[in-house]
Amino acid sequence: MNVPAKAVQSPEAFLNALFDESILIKTGVDGLYGRAGVFEEVIDRFENAVTKIAVGDQATRIHFPPGMPRKNLEKAGYLKSFPQLAGCVHSFMGDNADHMKLVGMIERGEDWTEMQDATEVALTPAACYPLYPTVAAAGPVPDDGRLFDLKSYCFRHEPSQDPGRMQLFRMREFVRIGTADDVTSFRATWLERGEQLIKSLGLPCVIDLANDPFFGRPGRMLASNQREQGLKFELLIPVASDENPTACLSFNYHQNHFGSLWGMNFANGEAAHSACVGFGLERTALALFRHHGTKVDAWPDDVRRVLWG
Amino acid sequence: MRDRVRAIVGSMNLLPVPVDSLSDQDSLFDAGMTSFGSVQLMMAIEEEFDIEFPNSLLTRKTFATLDGLNSAVEQLVSQKA
Numbered sequence: 001m002n003v004p005a006k007a008v009q010s011p012e013a014f015l016n017a018l019f020d021e022s023i024l025i026k027t028g029v030d031g032l033y034g035r036a037g038v039f040e041e042v043i044d045r046f047e048n049a050v051t052k053i054a055v056g057d058q059a060t061r062i063h064f065p066p067g068m069p070r071k072n073l074e075k076a077g078y079l080k081s082f083p084q085l086a087g088c089v090h091s092f093m094g095d096n097a098d099h100m101k102l103v104g105m106i107e108r109g110e111d112w113t114e115m116q117d118a119t120e121v122a123l124t125p126a127a128c129y130p131l132y133p134t135v136a137a138a139g140p141v142p143d144d145g146r147l148f149d150l151k152s153y154c155f156r157h158e159p160s161q162d163p164g165r166m167q168l169f170r171m172r173e174f175v176r177i178g179t180a181d182d183v184t185s186f187r188a189t190w191l192e193r194g195e196q197l198i199k200s201l202g203l204p205c206v207i208d209l210a211n212d213p214f215f216g217r218p219g220r221m222l223a224s225n226q227r228e229q230g231l232k233f234e235l236l237i238p239v240a241s242d243e244n245p246t247a248c249l250s251f252n253y254h255q256n257h258f259g260s261l262w263g264m265n266f267a268n269g270e271a272a273h274s275a276c277v278g279f280g281l282e283r284t285a286l287a288l289f290r291h292h293g294t295k296v297d298a299w300p301d302d303v304r305r306v307l308w309g
Numbered sequence: 310m311r312d313r314v315r316a317i318v319g320s321m322n323l324l325p326v327p328v329d330s331l332s333d334q335d336s337l338f339d340a341g342m343t344s345f346g347s348v349q350l351m352m353a354i355e356e357e358f359d360i361e362f363p364n365s366l367l368t369r370k371t372f373a374t375l376d377g378l379n380s381a382v383e384q385l386v387s388q389k390a
Contacts, residue, residue, distance in 0.1 A: 080345055218348040220367040225344040228369045257343075 008290060011162035011240035018163055018286075021294040030159040031167035035282075038296055042285045045307035046201075047151075047172060050279060053193050059149035059174055064130040066153035066168075070122040072133055076261065078125060081214050081222060085156040087123040090116035123155035127173040128276050135177060136262040141272045145178020147186075163286055164239045164246040170281040175274060177264065180255070183275035187233075187251050190277040194235050194249045202303045203237050203287050210234040210247065231255070237287040248283040252276050310386070311379050317353050318375065321346075333375040347372040354378070360385040 008014045018024040025034030035043075070088055073079070079086055092102060092115060105112035124130060127150040135146060150173045158165055176186035191207060198205045210232045211223035226232055231253050236245035252275060258264060259271030266272060292299040299307075311333070319328035323346040324337065331340055342350070350372060355361055362371070362381065371381050 077345065217367065218352065220364055221348050221351055221369075221372070222344050224368045225347065 008238075008240060008242070011160075011164070014240045014290065015161055015163045018289070018294075023289060023294055024163065029167070030161055031165060033163075033166065038294075039285055039289075042288055042296065042307070043170070043281045046279075046281065046284055046288075049197060049201075049306055050172060051149075053197060054149065054174060057147055057174075059147040061149040062131065062134075064124065064127070064150065064152050066124050066155065067121040068124045068130040070118065070120050073122040073125070073129065076129055076132075076258075078129070081212070081219070082125065082156075084215050085125060085158060085213070087125075087155045087157050089119045089121040089123065091119050093117045124152050125154055125156055127152040127154060127171040127278065128175045131175055132258040132262045132264055132274070136264040140267040141177055141259075141264060143266065145176060145182050145272065147177075148175045149173075150175060162240050164283050166282055169283070172279040172281055173276050175276040177259075177272050177274045180273045183273045184253060187253055187275045187277065191233060191251050194251070194277065194279075197306075198235060198237065198248070198284075200302075200306050201288060202300055203291055205235050205237045205248075206245070207233055207235050210250070229255075237284075239283060239287045239290050246280075246283050246287070248280050248287055250278045250280075252278070310382060311375070313357065314354065314378050314382055315375060317357055318350065318378075321349060321353060323350060331375070333379065335375075336373050337375070338369070338373055342372075344369075350378075354382060358382055358386055360389060 015024070019026055023036050023039050025036065027033060067089060073086065073088075090113070092099070094102070094115060098115060102112050102115040105115065128148075130152075131148060131150060135141070135148075150171075152171060153168055154171050155168050157167060159167060174186075174190065176183045178186075195205065195207060209227055209230060211226045212232065214220070214222040233251040234247035235249035235251075237248050239246040239248070254274045254276075256271040256273050258274050264272045264274075288299075288303075292303060296304075315328055318324070318337070323342045324331075325341045331337070337347075347369070351362060351367070360382065362385065366381050366385075371377050
């Protein structure tokens with residue numbers, strides 16, 4: 001049976017349908033799931049379609065691990081804006097006596113996490129975060145800028161039974177670094193390309209002005225700033241809810257924020273601007289399963305042609 | 310009150326230029342205040358005047374100029390009285 005069908009009663013119902021069909025596999029933690037082979041195949045095919053669109057751009061491809069230096073996450077200001085989403089890796093660093101204490105705490109069912117200390121590693125919250133310091137370290141940004149093609153597993157601590165809100169998920173990103181004109185024109189190009197690609201996959205979508213989920217009352221100010229300056233757009237697809245469609249692609253203009261922060265400068269000392277387009281790979285795959293069903297062989301021919309060639 | 314608001318902006322190292330070089334109508338953002346700087350300013354003003362900006366005033370516009378800030382602070386202080 002080719003389920004789930006188009007009608008989704010709730011995010012939880014959609015998640016359970018994905019479990020029932022073995023598209024996603026439970027781990028016992030909300031937002032942390034195994035992926036079936038067919039799910040991975042859809043992601044691979046979608047990524048190939050993205051790559052095909054971008055092939056003439058000759059982006060430099062880099063694959064960072066899903067962890068990044070904790071000090072770089074701090075310097076990037078992530079904890080000022082999104083303390084609720086950040087994840088830092090902790091590890092045991094004690095001696096023999098501490099080890100015995102740790103084992104005893106676990107055996108007694110006590111909270112043993114105080115026996116761990118923070119490592120130098122933080123989990124990457126967005127694929128482009130590790131990029132900027134490495135570009136800055138490579139010397140002046142050339143006059144015609146740089147273009148990168150990135151992909152990373154990303155972590156955000158927001159446990160949820162909405163399958164579109166995983167704690168660990170993959171993000172494919174293109175990042176343009178250059179003048180304000182260069183990077184805003186890059187973003188405009190991808191707004192068009194992204195919409196065309198998603199429509200070619202038979203998915204309903206809308207592009208809307210957006211803001212990041214900044215924390216707390218100060219976050220309202222930051223969100224207002226971001227919206228008023230038109231810095232973020234999202235391509236939304238109904239995935240686990242028709243009323244609250246899911247952001248599957250995002251198009252962000254950072255102005256010269258990362259350029260100034262990391263010293264990512266042109267030869268004349270001026271800070272470079274940057275923009276990125278991010279593809280939520282799990283979210284897009286979920287959108288395809290939601291709208292076309294769990295049996296990929298039964299997907300519409302024109303959709304299969306885009307993905308399988 | 311206007312002097313106190315100006316003094317807070319001047320004391321916070323939010324701008325690369327002296328606050329006295331700006332008129333009440335000049336844009337603080339154009340003068341170099343960052344988005345996060347505006348958040349720090351919001352919190353400092355709330356503490357100084359013992360007020361809380363409602364969501365409707367937590368906008369870029371409110372914090373864009375000293376004039377805008379003064380109006381908001383005057384409004385909130387008078388509501389408190």
